[in-house]
Amino acid sequence: MGSQSKTPFGDYLLRTKEVGYVERIMQSVVEVVGLPGLRLGEATVFDTGQVGMTIYLGKNYSEVLVLASEPVRVGSQVARTGYQFSVPASESMLGRTVNALGRAVREPALPEGEDSWQIVERTPYDISQRRRINRQLETGVVMMDMLVPLGMGQRELVIGDRKTGKSTLLSQAVLNQARKGTICVYAAIGKKMTDIVKIEEFLMQPDIKDKAVMVATSSRDSAGEIYLCPFTAMTIAEYFRDKGKDVLVIMDDMTAHSEFYRELSLLMRRFPGRESYPGDIFHTHSKLIERAGNFAVKLPEGEKEVSITCLPVVESVQGEMAGYIETNIMSMTDGHVYFDYELYFKGRRPAINPFVSVTRVGRQTQTVLQRNVQQYLLNLLNTYEKTQGFLKFGAELGENSRQVLTLGDKVLSYFNQPEYCMVPTNLQMALLGLLLSGLWNGQFIEKAVNLYVSDTGFKGVVDQVVDGASTVEDLMAKSRGQAQLFSQALSQG
DSSP, rough: BBBBOOOOHHHHHHHHOOOEEEEETOOOEEEEETTTTTTEEEEEETTOOOOOEEEEEOOSSSEEEEEESSSSOTTTTTEEEEEEEEEEOGGTTOOOEOOOTSBBBBOOOHHHHTTTTEEEEEEOOOOBOOOOSSSSEEOOHHHHHHHEEETTTOOEEEOOOTTTHHHHHHHHHHHHHHHTTTTEEEOOOOOOEHHHHHHHHHHHHHHHHTTTTEEEEEEOOOHHHHHHHHHHHHHHHHHHHHTTTOOEEEEEHHHHHHHHHHHHHHTTTTOBOOOOOOEEEEEEHHHTTTTEEEEEETTEEEEEEEEEEEEEEOOOOOTOOHHHHHHHHHTSSSEEEEEEHHHHHHOOOOOBOOTOEEEEESSSGGHHHHHHHHHHHHHHHHHHHHHHHHTTTTTTHHHHHHHHHHHHHHHHHHHHHOOOOOOOOHHHHHHHHHTTTSOSOOOOOHHHHHHHHHOOHHHHHHHHHHTTOSHHHHHHHHHHHHHHHHHHHSOOO
């Protein structure tokens, strides 16, 4: 049974032969008496048309989460369905926005007969079906791919203050992965309608539309629907995974989800813990996020490795990373990308702090050259930051220090790439070799990207430069050998 079932209340009543009554209302949660055969997670139907999900079984009463904005009256009849709460998932969702119940937000409605009902709180694949993460997830963002690489199937927390560029990075990752054929599921959790419309307009672009699904709940929806939103998104992702397709899931943001879950728990008189959050909030988030990973899926044509990459978002306050929800989700993910508000106000785009950010499994997806380049860049930026600190004291700098500052400025200029300018990985490496050789200042990258995409000859030269190098020194030497070609590609205009 799912949220879109057209079966009336009376039919379920005849089928299960059990009826309950609403005894007490706590906004999105109601206490129900009766229904002796009710199971945890089972879908229920009210005689007024709303649907619910059982979240607590007590000795004298049960608690049901009402998944509708319309209120339920005391005394309303409740019927069991006999099925775990499910939502529809189908290919027809691509290019559409759905709510937490899997219903299309706008007309036309999703075609009937195509839906495959999926249990929302299903048991994730066990360890025997999981595989080592060995494929890199390319975001197209130079700083991200070089310094904080992600793997297909990784769970990476995106954390930072509001308005520091987190959504821009996520949009770039969606754009780059959709172009590569990855299904992208975007969960907008308790957002303002203006933000939902903005995200929806982005996802409806021609080169993304056929690969994207948006699960949206606004702040006007009930707390139950907002709570369910990321679970629905993950359920839809699992549907496409089982079809043999890689999926990227973005949960924007888990801070709002935590606050609405806290509201529900307090209404249900759960004992409040730290910052009034319920004691089971870690379990609630971990059972959701740990459904992502790299899996061996059995398909008609044979076994195939398929991934669900999960990027939960958490909003910090004044750069505080030691908050309850922040540290909770850090402990259940494979690293975090930290957006530093001080770097943002300095004009860095993206404002990622590479020294605070962590990626635990992303590095194992890199080539020897990529790991070598990453270490070289981190050492260079570390020296650059220390040298910048000396300037505050008016210290006189030697020639080596001036060279470090000049090269560091060029690298940071290279990292400040224009929005939605996706740079392929090989082109990132080749251009970095050119920059470190002193033959480029890190600017006017768009023309090189356009040439790499449209000119197979130029693309072949770039790929050859990268494939033939195993160290930074090799990369610099080979890039110098193609300096004339690169200078034409990077010339302004």
